[in-house]
Amino acid sequence: MQNPTAAILIIGNEVLSGRTQDTNINFIAKRLSTIGICLKEVRVIPDLEAMIINSAQSLANTYDYLFTTGGIGATHDDITAASIAKAFNRDLIIDKTAEQILRDYYQERINETRLRMARVPERAQLISNPVSGAPGFQVENVFCLAGVPKVMQAMFDTLIPKLRTGQPYYSKTVKSSVFENDIAQDLEGIQNQFQQVDIGSYPSFLPGGRFGVSLVVRGTDQNIITQAVNAICAMITHRGHTLEIEESK
Amino acid sequence: MQNPTAAILIIGNEVLSGRTQDTNINFIAKRLSTIGICLKEVRVIPDLEAMIINSAQSLANTYDYLFTTGGIGATHDDITAASIAKAFNRDLIIDKTAEQILRDYYQERINETRLRMARVPERAQLISNPVSGAPGFQVENVFCLAGVPKVMQAMFDTLIPKLRTGQPYYSKTVKSSVFENDIAQDLEGIQNQFQQVDIGSYPSFLPGGRFGVSLVVRGTDQNIITQAVNAICAMITHRGHTLEIEESK
Numbered sequence: 001m002q003n004p005t006a007a008i009l010i011i012g013n014e015v016l017s018g019r020t021q022d023t024n025i026n027f028i029a030k031r032l033s034t035i036g037i038c039l040k041e042v043r044v045i046p047d048l049e050a051m052i053i054n055s056a057q058s059l060a061n062t063y064d065y066l067f068t069t070g071g072i073g074a075t076h077d078d079i080t081a082a083s084i085a086k087a088f089n090r091d092l093i094i095d096k097t098a099e100q101i102l103r104d105y106y107q108e109r110i111n112e113t114r115l116r117m118a119r120v121p122e123r124a125q126l127i128s129n130p131v132s133g134a135p136g137f138q139v140e141n142v143f144c145l146a147g148v149p150k151v152m153q154a155m156f157d158t159l160i161p162k163l164r165t166g167q168p169y170y171s172k173t174v175k176s177s178v179f180e181n182d183i184a185q186d187l188e189g190i191q192n193q194f195q196q197v198d199i200g201s202y203p204s205f206l207p208g209g210r211f212g213v214s215l216v217v218r219g220t221d222q223n224i225i226t227q228a229v230n231a232i233c234a235m236i237t238h239r240g241h242t243l244e245i246e247e248s249k
Numbered sequence: 250m251q252n253p254t255a256a257i258l259i260i261g262n263e264v265l266s267g268r269t270q271d272t273n274i275n276f277i278a279k280r281l282s283t284i285g286i287c288l289k290e291v292r293v294i295p296d297l298e299a300m301i302i303n304s305a306q307s308l309a310n311t312y313d314y315l316f317t318t319g320g321i322g323a324t325h326d327d328i329t330a331a332s333i334a335k336a337f338n339r340d341l342i343i344d345k346t347a348e349q350i351l352r353d354y355y356q357e358r359i360n361e362t363r364l365r366m367a368r369v370p371e372r373a374q375l376i377s378n379p380v381s382g383a384p385g386f387q388v389e390n391v392f393c394l395a396g397v398p399k400v401m402q403a404m405f406d407t408l409i410p411k412l413r414t415g416q417p418y419y420s421k422t423v424k425s426s427v428f429e430n431d432i433a434q435d436l437e438g439i440q441n442q443f444q445q446v447d448i449g450s451y452p453s454f455l456p457g458g459r460f461g462v463s464l465v466v467r468g469t470d471q472n473i474i475t476q477a478v479n480a481i482c483a484m485i486t487h488r489g490h491t492l493e494i495e496e497s498k
Contacts (some may be wrong), residue, residue, distance in 0.1 A: 016288045018278030029267030042293035075450040076437035113433040184362040188325035201324040
């Protein structure tokens, strides 16, 4: 059975303006890899209703899961809940459970503005927020999470049990001082021989004008990964170059 | 006159697999901000021909400029040149200038594989690569750059003179310990009053359970930015909170 697929939609001007170095993509990408969901596409868009609606509809239709981050707070630039409601032709309602969560969290500091964070699309399921109270929400295959990394991460970990997971991805990386271009043809042969893994070739430019390459073999079958890595190592060693192998789940 | 618009297309499995923390988006976003080009969308996609073609066509049609990164090397996973050629219905040809650049750069180490990096879409213009020889290329409003950050950055800086630039963006950030939610309504009023700037509100969760907020005012007119910042500062001070202002180009 094929692994489920997913996309991420990063909503917010701060990444596009260059103010913020995004880290949410990498966090979610790593988690999905571990639980065997194949991340196929990421988009970063501004806080603009039409773009949120179009992107969410397109990605939710194309992939098994869509994770959005950002725009679920209580300020004027937080328009994710209203936009996702429109994307799915649902009303934006006050969720009673979310309201109670916010009242419990803020106690006497609750106010009308904070209660805006209880507005979710009709029939949405809440995603709990262990860090700062205000919940995220799920509509069909779309999971809307906070943009602040610490909050997003905590929310993501609570929703994992809701996901259909697949075969976890593993990867091994062969690092060598060989020139990427010198082995390109052999590498293509190895890729063709082991089509169940993805072999990526990433050159690096080291201090002092030295070159190096990282050859990443990734897939769900550890035996085939090992076979492909062995073939790569034999090819590099045959050329008289040294190498080292890094393993990662 | 409106500032030109742009999109970025990050091509490569390494960001989607979680192996690589992308930094290319942030670098290009900052540069575009400085030269007055409005970055409207970013997509990250795998090395898959159909996705490269569809995404490139869609983004190139929607925005003034499209910058792609990744997939222009000489290994089997480098399919950007061939895919962009198809996206624009052009043949993939050996560019004589690119070939000479590669021969000069590699000298006696030139080989068939390296010469693959001279393949670009017909009538493409080359983008010079001061770091590692092999050039990028431009087809209509699409600029195809390397994926390795150091190389991409050097290429990007050489192509800036080819771009129609606009009014540079400036921003000022007001940092305060005020609760974001407590000022949400006032902030919306200030945003409505100063519609030529974007006001973003970014809560932070500090060690020890403390909260803070960064209010970012961004636009092209420094006078209006200052007026909006003054209004924000007056509103926060009125509430008895302290603040500090950070300026950035």
